[in-house]
Amino acid sequence: MFEQLGLIGCGLMGGSFAMAMKRAGLVKRVVGYSKSPSTTERARQMGVIDVEAPSALLAVSGADIVLLAVPVAATEATFKAIRHLVTANMLVMDVGSTKRDVVEAAHRVLRDHVASFVPAHPIAGKEVSGVEHADPDLYQGKQVILTPTERTLPAHVRRAQELWEGLGCHVHQMAPESHDAAFAAVSHLPHLIAFALMHGILHQYNGKEFLGLGGPGFKDFTRIAASDPKMWRDILLANRVELVEQAKMFQRSLMTMMKLAEDGEGEKLEELITEASNARAHWRMGQKLK
Amino acid sequence: MFEQLGLIGCGLMGGSFAMAMKRAGLVKRVVGYSKSPSTTERARQMGVIDVEAPSALLAVSGADIVLLAVPVAATEATFKAIRHLVTANMLVMDVGSTKRDVVEAAHRVLRDHVASFVPAHPIAGKEVSGVEHADPDLYQGKQVILTPTERTLPAHVRRAQELWEGLGCHVHQMAPESHDAAFAAVSHLPHLIAFALMHGILHQYNGKEFLGLGGPGFKDFTRIAASDPKMWRDILLANRVELVEQAKMFQRSLMTMMKLAEDGEGEKLEELITEASNARAHWRMGQKLK
Numbered sequence: 001m002f003e004q005l006g007l008i009g010c011g012l013m014g015g016s017f018a019m020a021m022k023r024a025g026l027v028k029r030v031v032g033y034s035k036s037p038s039t040t041e042r043a044r045q046m047g048v049i050d051v052e053a054p055s056a057l058l059a060v061s062g063a064d065i066v067l068l069a070v071p072v073a074a075t076e077a078t079f080k081a082i083r084h085l086v087t088a089n090m091l092v093m094d095v096g097s098t099k100r101d102v103v104e105a106a107h108r109v110l111r112d113h114v115a116s117f118v119p120a121h122p123i124a125g126k127e128v129s130g131v132e133h134a135d136p137d138l139y140q141g142k143q144v145i146l147t148p149t150e151r152t153l154p155a156h157v158r159r160a161q162e163l164w165e166g167l168g169c170h171v172h173q174m175a176p177e178s179h180d181a182a183f184a185a186v187s188h189l190p191h192l193i194a195f196a197l198m199h200g201i202l203h204q205y206n207g208k209e210f211l212g213l214g215g216p217g218f219k220d221f222t223r224i225a226a227s228d229p230k231m232w233r234d235i236l237l238a239n240r241v242e243l244v245e246q247a248k249m250f251q252r253s254l255m256t257m258m259k260l261a262e263d264g265e266g267e268k269l270e271e272l273i274t275e276a277s278n279a280r281a282h283w284r285m286g287q288k289l290k
Numbered sequence: 291m292f293e294q295l296g297l298i299g300c301g302l303m304g305g306s307f308a309m310a311m312k313r314a315g316l317v318k319r320v321v322g323y324s325k326s327p328s329t330t331e332r333a334r335q336m337g338v339i340d341v342e343a344p345s346a347l348l349a350v351s352g353a354d355i356v357l358l359a360v361p362v363a364a365t366e367a368t369f370k371a372i373r374h375l376v377t378a379n380m381l382v383m384d385v386g387s388t389k390r391d392v393v394e395a396a397h398r399v400l401r402d403h404v405a406s407f408v409p410a411h412p413i414a415g416k417e418v419s420g421v422e423h424a425d426p427d428l429y430q431g432k433q434v435i436l437t438p439t440e441r442t443l444p445a446h447v448r449r450a451q452e453l454w455e456g457l458g459c460h461v462h463q464m465a466p467e468s469h470d471a472a473f474a475a476v477s478h479l480p481h482l483i484a485f486a487l488m489h490g491i492l493h494q495y496n497g498k499e500f501l502g503l504g505g506p507g508f509k510d511f512t513r514i515a516a517s518d519p520k521m522w523r524d525i526l527l528a529n530r531v532e533l534v535e536q537a538k539m540f541q542r543s544l545m546t547m548m549k550l551a552e553d554g555e556g557e558k559l560e561e562l563i564t565e566a567s568n569a570r571a572h573w574r575m576g577q578k579l580k
Binding site for chain 1: 433517
């Protein structure tokens with residue numbers, strides 16, 4: 001149970017966290033700050049936060065738990081803004097989709113107080129953003145990855161784990177590097193592909209007509225292409241090393257299958273499709289594939 | 291209104307068509323044939339068809355409307371099996387996802403009776419197959435593309451159009467080549483990509499662990515990867531020329547965006563993502579993009 005949450009970034013992720021913490025009775029008071037004053041004001045009017053802070057630093061003042069829910073590219077600047085008030089007893093977390101860059105920024109900026117920082121990535125989101133879409137159920141039943149380093153205080157990791165479990169999440173620990181490779185594969189690359197597919201169609205003659213013919217498969221496949229451009233620009237840039245690795249592996253698979261289709265190698269093509277189809281048919285969110 | 295539907299292929303697509311036609315009062319009697327006798331029997335037990343035919347030819351005998359609902363690769367053989375009983379008054383349609391190969395097969399095999407054939411592609415489906423998933427609502431509200439050639443009898447095209455409209459569909463006409471290019475872009479390539487993505491992840495060290503971390507975005511993006519392997523092998527092979535064209539355009543877009551991420555060109559990357567994101571955000575199934 002926490003006394004005061006300092007929430008930096010009152011958008012979809014941060015707002016949903018504050019609402020879920022309040023509902024679960026895990027925090028008494030939420031002090032919020034957003035870069036845009038109108039967002040902070042709206043969050044307070046909606047009851048998502050109790051008090052508006054005029055700066056990130058003042059949002060941290062007096063808090064025993066701090067959540068950074070800002071675009072990953074803004075993480076380092078946010079650490080700089082708050083570092084003078086981070087204490088050893090304070091649990092500091094983020095919700096960023098990349099972890100290696102965040103951990104490096106924490107080490108650079110927080111120095112000794114990096115012990116208070118438990119890097120976190122809740123696997124939840126919507127293709128819409130903003131506090132008006134905040135939802136206390138956003139994290140319910142979802143996975144949360146914690147990527148503590150050897151300098152993170154184990155007691156803070158335990159508190160972080162209990163907190164997310166208290167919000168109905170399944171918590172796993174991974175090294176930041178493994179996290180980034182995994183999410184390059186299952187999230188960042190699929191987003192990049194969805195953007196590139198839309199782009200490739202839009203720029204051909206009759207492309208808009210073609211798009212009008214997309215059915216239910218196209219709808220689901222491209223849903224993530226509608227995601228927030230600034231947020232995804234930042235994620236793709238932050239995780240570019242792993243992303244490029246994954247993209248290369250994907251392209252090899254794509255080239256292999258395309259070549260089989262071109263050469264009329266039906267049997268071998270069917271074999272590869274069957275493998276993919278079986279794996280996907282047995283896939284369940286939040287469960288390790290057998 | 292038709293007297294007797296000769297249904298060749300009593301699976302998901304064919305079974306759903308028979309159920310929808312019956313419910314709409316558009317046909318009195320359905321005579322069905324499937325390659326596997328157990329499928330035909332199950333279709334009759336479920337009331338999807340009224341009479342089991344022992345061969346494709348006998349399913350056509352006495353019919354005033356015939357629907358081929360077989361894998362695209364089986365189309366030519368099916369035309370050969372039925373051609374002796376195809377008449378000038380009979381409306382013959384298929385439901386295949388590719389049209390150029392089907393039209394060519396029809397010309398080769400049906401000769402003069404090709405006038406009776408109205409190539410059709412209802413944009414509907416499920417990632418599961420089989421008569422047990424047949425659903426009279428499958429076609430409701432969906433688009434149907436007709437690709438008549440200069441040899442198709444206009445009266446048959448009109449009857450086909452009215453029939454699909456009677457099932458609640460929106461009907462468009464296109465040339466077979468335009469159809470195949472469009473569906474390579476919005477359906478066949480997305481399937482190939484989804485198969486290749488699953489494949490690329492499965493074959494890396496820790497791949498199964500990675501898959502366990504996929505969230506809601508991954509779930510929707512890869513849903514089509516669970517599709518039927520034989521059916522998709524046939525579609526990818528049948529439409530390989532257009533598929534390869536589309537795959538090349540997609541790969542150019544992907545390479546461009548990857549390069550921008552690698553080079554840290556955030557502004558330009560955001561521009562391309564924004565274009566894709568806006569297009570997808572304004573996309574509505576069945577509507578031409580403005």
